[in-house]
Amino acid sequence: MTKIVVRPITDADIPGAATALVEVHATDGYPVEGVEKPEAWVRPTGIMGAWVAEREGKIVGHVAVMQPHDEGAVSLWREKSGEAVERIGVLARLFVVREARQYGTGERLMRAAMGYAQESSLRLVLDVMTKDAAAIRLYERLGWQHIGEVTHHFGAGQQIPAVCYVWPAD
Template structure:
């Protein structure tokens, strides 16, 4: 398992271009307070998550979490991503399954991805995604994700990085709110 962690960190790190000073590593329990602080900054600026969780640290550690990473900029936690086991009825795994005739349980869902406003423009989001994708593939799983149709910055990132659009649909949240999401699969290796 250490090899998987090291491989994901190596894929996601670098030191050239706009990504200088950005590192990605596995999230540790001690990082959660900093992750919540950065998430609060993102929520204030962008409204993500669309519904602020009652327990933000628990929201970052949902059931089915396979692994999580943080981006550090200048030694501070500035971003986060999680990789989750896909569950029954999730839209992105279902759409991937219909398109490829693969079983939905062969997917892993990328979620809880955000980068603090002060750290943007330095490829932190792309590096977080690369780490999660590398780990999913090392586990033999196809990375998929969904994003709110209104999150134009995230949509632009996924398209710029070559993610394949799988389709769109509605999600009904526990709060009773219904939202439209677009689903994507990671680019082929």
């Protein structure tokens, strides 16, 4: 039986998480930006909490809850709900290497982030690119609610459609 451990990230995990990120980018094209500096992408400013999934000593997944910026899903949710920006967290930087997906790793990472949000009295929102169908299926299966669409801008004038969700926990 393969055991996946989900736990808060440590500084020692950053290189392994960066390696996993590069692997996910090669197989899935996620993320669309940031892989040229994967350690910085895994550990940007504005992190409220972050977790890794580990399998047999190897980092195989990651998720973070980020401070909100009034754009994308944050803006859509604030318009719909009137929620104060201080009560919102952004679920971000979720990735799992292909070999670890069959063990419910993505769901376990999501549940760690959702548990943190619940303990911190935060409403979670997220943007996901429409091309990332497996992630969309996971969010919907976990009860996240669709709140609208945005365009994600990146790189030198590039853009890609994205869907926005809110986690409806009280």
